[in-house]
Amino acid sequence: ENVVVRGISIERNQAKVTITNVPDKPGTASRIFTTLAEANVIIDVIVQNVSMSGTTDISFTMNGDELEKIGGMLDAVAREIGAGEVKRQKGVAKLSVVGIGMRSHSGVAAKLFECLGHGGVNIQMISTSEIKIAVILDEVKIESAARLAHEAFGLSADA
Amino acid sequence: ENVVVRGISIERNQAKVTITNVPDKPGTASRIFTTLAEANVIIDVIVQNVSMSGTTDISFTMNGDELEKIGGMLDAVAREIGAGEVKRQKGVAKLSVVGIGMRSHSGVAAKLFECLGHGGVNIQMISTSEIKIAVILDEVKIESAARLAHEAFGLSADA
Ligand SMILES: C[C@@H](O)[C@H](N)C(=O)O
Numbered sequence: 001e002n003v004v005v006r007g008i009s010i011e012r013n014q015a016k017v018t019i020t021n022v023p024d025k026p027g028t029a030s031r032i033f034t035t036l037a038e039a040n041v042i043i044d045v046i047v048q049n050v051s052m053s054g055t056t057d058i059s060f061t062m063n064g065d066e067l068e069k070i071g072g073m074l075d076a077v078a079r080e081i082g083a084g085e086v087k088r089q090k091g092v093a094k095l096s097v098v099g100i101g102m103r104s105h106s107g108v109a110a111k112l113f114e115c116l117g118h119g120g121v122n123i124q125m126i127s128t129s130e131i132k133i134a135v136i137l138d139e140v141k142i143e144s145a146a147r148l149a150h151e152a153f154g155l156s157a158d159a
Numbered sequence: 160e161n162v163v164v165r166g167i168s169i170e171r172n173q174a175k176v177t178i179t180n181v182p183d184k185p186g187t188a189s190r191i192f193t194t195l196a197e198a199n200v201i202i203d204v205i206v207q208n209v210s211m212s213g214t215t216d217i218s219f220t221m222n223g224d225e226l227e228k229i230g231g232m233l234d235a236v237a238r239e240i241g242a243g244e245v246k247r248q249k250g251v252a253k254l255s256v257v258g259i260g261m262r263s264h265s266g267v268a269a270k271l272f273e274c275l276g277h278g279g280v281n282i283q284m285i286s287t288s289e290i291k292i293a294v295i296l297d298e299v300k301i302e303s304a305a306r307l308a309h310e311a312f313g314l315s316a317d318a
C-alpha cells in the first residue's frame with residue numbers, strides 16, 4: 001500500500017483529562033461524554049485502552065483554556081458510575097503526522113516514535129487512524145518534537 | 160462548528176494485541192513498532208493511554224488472520240524493554256463513525272457511546288480524530304452495534 005506522509009501538525013496549549021478506573025461495562029463511557037456534550041465542552045482526542053481487571057481509564061484532550069469549563073462535573077459522574085479519581089493536567093501538546101494510506105502505517109508510526117525516542121521526547125498518549133498518527137507530549141517538548149519529526153520525514157519546516 | 164456525520168464503517172475479523180506495563184520513558188514505543196515494521200506487519204489502530212505509575216499499556220489492532228505473523232517477536236521486545244506480558248485476542252471488530260467537524264464531537268461521541276451502552280454493547284477501546292470516532296468491540300456484537308449506530312445517527316442501512 002502506498003503510504004504518503006503529507007505533513008506534521010501541532011497543537012499547543014492542550015490539557016489532558018483522565019477518568020480513572022472506569023467500570024468496563026456498557027454505559028459508563030456514555031455517561032461521561034453525555035455530561036460533557038450537555039455542557040458544550042469541545043474535546044479533541046479520546047483514548048481508551050483495554051481493561052485489565054474490570055476497569056479501564058478514559059482520557060481525552062481539550063484546549064487548555066477550556067479546562068475550567070469542566071469544573072467538578074466529571075467528579076460527579078465518576079462517583080455516579082463507580083469510577084476512580086478524575087485527573088487533569090495542562091501543558092501538553094498534540095503532534096500529528098498526517099498522510100494517506102497509513103493503514104500499513106507500522107512503518108510511519110515506527111519512524112515517528114523512533115525520532116521522538118532518540119530525541120528524548122516522551123510519548124504520553126497515542127491515538128491513530130489511517131490518515132493520522134497523533135501523539136500527546138509535554139508542551140515544553142513540542143518545538144523539539146516538531147523539528148525531529150520534520151527531519152525524520154524529510155519535510156520542510158512548514159509542511 | 161458544523162458537525163456532519165457521513166456514515167458508519169465496520170471492520171470485522173480484527174485482533175487486538177496489548178503490550179502491558181510498558182516503561183513510560185522515551186524509546187519504548189519505538190522498539191515495539193520498529194519491530195513490527197521490520198516484519199511488515201500491517202496494523203490499524205494504535206492506542207496508548209497515560210501512564211499512572213511509570214508504566215502504561217500499548218495496544219494495536221490488526222486483521223485477525225495476520226496474528227500468526229507476530230509469533231513471539233513482541234514477547235522478545237517486551238523482555239528487552241522491561242515491559243510485561245503481551246496479550247493477544249482475536250474476535251474483535253471496529254466500528255467507526257465517520258464525519259467532518261467532529262472536533263466539537265463530544266456530542267457525536269456521546270451519541271455513539273449512548274446507543275451502544277443502551278444496546279448492551281461494551282466498548283473495549285476508543286480512538287478518535289476530527290473525522291473519525293472508532294470503537295473496538297466484541298465481534299459477536301458488531302451487527303447489532305452497526306444497527307444501533309445507524310438508527311442513532313438517522314442513517315440508512317448502507318451509509
Ligand atoms: C469503559 C467504557 O468504555 C465501557 N466499556 C462502556 O462501554 O461504556
Ligand SMILES: C[C@@H](O)[C@H](N)C(=O)O
Nearest residue numbers: 123184185186187188
Ligand atoms: C510508553 C511509550 O509510549 C513511551 N512513553 C515512549 O515514549 O516510547
